[in-house]
Amino acid sequence: MEKTCIIYxxxxGTCQAIAENIAGKLGVGAADVLDVSSIDASTPDAYTNLILGTSTWGAGELQDDWYDGLETLKQANLAGKTIALFGCGDSESYGDTFCSAIGEIYNALKDSGAKFVGAVSTDGYTYDDSAAVVDGCFVGLALDDVNEPDKTDCRIDAWLESIKNSL
Structure with missing residues (x-):
């Protein structure tokens, strides 16, 4: 696996815990698990792979720190990088915007020259709508650790299996 960081x-604390879980399963060291509020435009320079994670808030909005973080990543040179996305949402209370924030990250960075990996089938999910669904799949791993905590580890494992050869 090429040099990988996880930015969340x-x-x-839910998205951080999931970022740390993913890091542990991939063997990514703690120094390469970064809070998005601590990055600058040069951060991606040290990595080939970026795994980006956010929770979804309100009516499908990014986690607060991601607004500045996304602007920072737009200024970075992402050409040739591989990006995988994961998101946390609440499919029962916010089923009409489930994990939509990963769709916002995808839309903001899709023309950056980076290669996106890790789309996930919507099969097995219960929700009404999501801005994270493109061509019938989530643009990344969608997790509902609030209502379906029993599915989180299996979903992470299946997702990592699907992307590991791309990292």
């Missing part, structure tokens, strides 16, 4: 934004 977390308000309640």
């Amino acid at each position: 934004g977390s308000s309640t």
Whole structure:
């Protein structure tokens, strides 16, 4: 696996815990698991792969720190990088915007020259709508650790299996 970092934004700790779980499963060291509020435009220079994670808030919005983080990543040179996305959402209370924030990250960076990997089938998910669904698949790993914590590890494992050869 090429040099990989995991960049997350977390308000309640859930997305951070998932970022750390993914890092542990991939063998990514703690120094390469970064809070999005701590990055600058040169951060991606040290990595081939970026795994980006956010929770979804309100009516499908990014986690607060991601607004500045996304602007920072737009200024970075992402050409030739591989990007995988993961997101946390609540499919019961916010089923009409489930994990939509990863769709916002995808849309902001899709023309950056980076290669996106890790789309996930919507099969097995219960939700009404999501801005993270493109061509019938989530643009990354969608997790509902609030209502379906029993599915989180299996979903992470299946997703990592699907992307590991691209990293």
